[in-house]
Amino acid sequence: MDKLLDIENLWVRFPTRQGVFDAVRGVSFSLGRERLGIVGESGSGKSMTGRAILRLIRPPGIVEADHINLGGVDLLKKTDKQMRAVRGQRISMVMQDPKFSLNPVTTIGDQIMEAYRLHNKVSKSGAYAKAVEMLNAVSIRDADRVMRAYPHEMSGGMGQRIMIAMMLIPNPEILIADEPTSALDVSVQRQVLDIMDALVKERGMGLIFISHDLNLVADFCDRVLIMYAGRIVEVCAADKLHEAQHPYTRGLLNSLPRLDAPRARLEVLRRDPAWSETPSVSGRV
Amino acid sequence: MNMLEIDNLNVWFGRARDRVDAVKDATFTVGEGESFGLVGESGSGKSTILRAITGLVPTWSGEIKVRQDPVPKKRPKSFFKSVQMVFQDPYASLHPRHSVDQVLGETLFLHGFREIDARVVKLLDDVGLGQKFRFRYPHQLSGGQRQRVAIARALAPEPKLLLLDEPTSALDVSVQAEILNLLADLRQEHKLTYLMVSHDLSVVGHMCDRLAVMKDGEIVEVMDVAALYAMKAVHPYAQHLLQASV
Numbered sequence: 001m002d003k004l005l006d007i008e009n010l011w012v013r014f015p016t017r018q019g020v021f022d023a024v025r026g027v028s029f030s031l032g033r034e035r036l037g038i039v040g041e042s043g044s045g046k047s048m049t050g051r052a053i054l055r056l057i058r059p060p061g062i063v064e065a066d067h068i069n070l071g072g073v074d075l076l077k078k079t080d081k082q083m084r085a086v087r088g089q090r091i092s093m094v095m096q097d098p099k100f101s102l103n104p105v106t107t108i109g110d111q112i113m114e115a116y117r118l119h120n121k122v123s124k125s126g127a128y129a130k131a132v133e134m135l136n137a138v139s140i141r142d143a144d145r146v147m148r149a150y151p152h153e154m155s156g157g158m159g160q161r162i163m164i165a166m167m168l169i170p171n172p173e174i175l176i177a178d179e180p181t182s183a184l185d186v187s188v189q190r191q192v193l194d195i196m197d198a199l200v201k202e203r204g205m206g207l208i209f210i211s212h213d214l215n216l217v218a219d220f221c222d223r224v225l226i227m228y229a230g231r232i233v234e235v236c237a238a239d240k241l242h243e244a245q246h247p248y249t250r251g252l253l254n255s256l257p258r259l260d261a262p263r264a265r266l267e268v269l270r271r272d273p274a275w276s277e278t279p280s281v282s283g284r285v
Numbered sequence: 286m287n288m289l290e291i292d293n294l295n296v297w298f299g300r301a302r303d304r305v306d307a308v309k310d311a312t313f314t315v316g317e318g319e320s321f322g323l324v325g326e327s328g329s330g331k332s333t334i335l336r337a338i339t340g341l342v343p344t345w346s347g348e349i350k351v352r353q354d355p356v357p358k359k360r361p362k363s364f365f366k367s368v369q370m371v372f373q374d375p376y377a378s379l380h381p382r383h384s385v386d387q388v389l390g391e392t393l394f395l396h397g398f399r400e401i402d403a404r405v406v407k408l409l410d411d412v413g414l415g416q417k418f419r420f421r422y423p424h425q426l427s428g429g430q431r432q433r434v435a436i437a438r439a440l441a442p443e444p445k446l447l448l449l450d451e452p453t454s455a456l457d458v459s460v461q462a463e464i465l466n467l468l469a470d471l472r473q474e475h476k477l478t479y480l481m482v483s484h485d486l487s488v489v490g491h492m493c494d495r496l497a498v499m500k501d502g503e504i505v506e507v508m509d510v511a512a513l514y515a516m517k518a519v520h521p522y523a524q525h526l527l528q529a530s531v
Contacts, residue, residue, distance in 0.1 A: 041457040185326040186529045255462035257491035266462035
């Protein structure tokens with residue numbers, strides 16, 4: 001399998017008044033043309049890992065790593081200007097809530113076209129045609145009306161699909177999706193995932209799928225990293241997630257109410273301080 | 286005896302051309318000591334029903350009866366003593382500049398209780414927080430702890446009926462398990478009746494005895510949990526929702 005992305009010993013630190021807080025503590029993993037899931041609770045550092053790859057963490061936050069190689073080139077050595085050519089064009093990111101990631105005072109059409117024209121030299125009409133094509137690809141009907149609409153006129157599911165269209169229009173090699181469906185209803189969730197899945201397969205992209213929903217990740221991804229307190233505690237194949245060994249993963253799985261196995265009481269996760277002390281498991285292939 | 290009877294409840298927003306019928310002819314009953322769930326997509330009107338019951342939405346018609354007493358448009362004080370609500374987002378439902386002690390103390394005072402001090406202590410113990418959280422502010426609490434405070438506040442007037450609007454959807458799964466266990470314990474201890482809204486069918490399946498499936502403001506099906514576990518829904522939309530949740 002060819003490696004699109006290879007990360008070694010990634011740290012994300014935030015200096016605070018009470019000393020330095022380590023949000024991500026020495027994480028290593030690689031990504032091929034696959035769907036890689038990262039799961040964990042809030043505060044486990046999963047979103048920070050995604051953001052650190054794109055160097056989206058602003059000072060005073062500190063990102064350190066032995067390397068973050070994208071196609072053999074270290075992203076950490078790039079200048080800010082060179083980074084801008086990477087963001088969007090080679091790696092793009094879909095954020096959690098479309099409400100906060102779309103510009104509220106610009107029409108959707110203009111936003112998608114901007115994303116395309118920034119990286120491609122095309123005429124306005126060419127960009128328009130491409131944007132409509134992308135909206136169709138994420139199964140939005142009457143794309144012409146949506147192009148004229150403002151974000152507040154869209155539902156959550158529509159907004160998220162528009163975000164995906166916008167992120168995929170420059171045809172990146174890697175898509176980082178940070179909780180792309182957690183603001184959506186179950187029925188819409190499925191649709192959005194299917195669309196992402198089809199696009200990733202068609203284009204041979206690598207996908208990093210960040211989520212707190214274990215069942216969703218087990219269903220949707222190929223490989224899963226489980227994060228706890230800034231470290232990877234377990235790596236496993238997604239279809240084997242329900243046979244996971246680490247007590248933290250087991251605890252998370254058991255704390256879910258299940259329709260197929262009803263129980264009188266839910267198990268409560270008992271945290272072992274040793275979990276955050278054991279060194280990170282490598283997620284490199 | 287039925288704790289809650291909802292008969293032909295209609296709720297709407299806006300007027301004339303802009304009128305949206307959020308709930309249409311909803312009818313259901315919740316027995317005393319029962320736990321009843323409302324499920325459906327966003328915008329299906331499930332939270333609106335709760336808001337209409339508590340009087341947070343004034344534009345409703347139909348009949349709401351709590352213990353066979355019709356609820357008037359202007360809710361009397363006694364209503365709030367028997368019906369309380371827990372909201373979805375614990376980050377938004379607590380006053381950021383009131384300590385836990387103030388939040389609970391004020392509620393108790395407004396409901397005319399004496400021995401407020403002892404009652405605050407008791408409430409905190411009931412929800413598993415304990416004394417050390419008493420003088421903290423919301424920003425010093427985690428999401429799960431905040432939701433416990435919100436539950437303690439709802440329990441303060443010693444209600445009979447608790448309306449739960451997605452009480453765990455803003456929380457992690459491990460914390461969700463703690464809160465759901467707490468709610469189950471409290472229901473047993475205080476002999477409470479729950480009306481719970483959730484978009485997560487497995488949560489409703491775990492917590493409730495019966496549930497209603499809503500779509501576009503209408504209740505399309507009422508079923509009991511055994512039917513949910515057996516995946517036997519009659520209405521095609523309810524069946525579709527079941528399939529999507531497995």
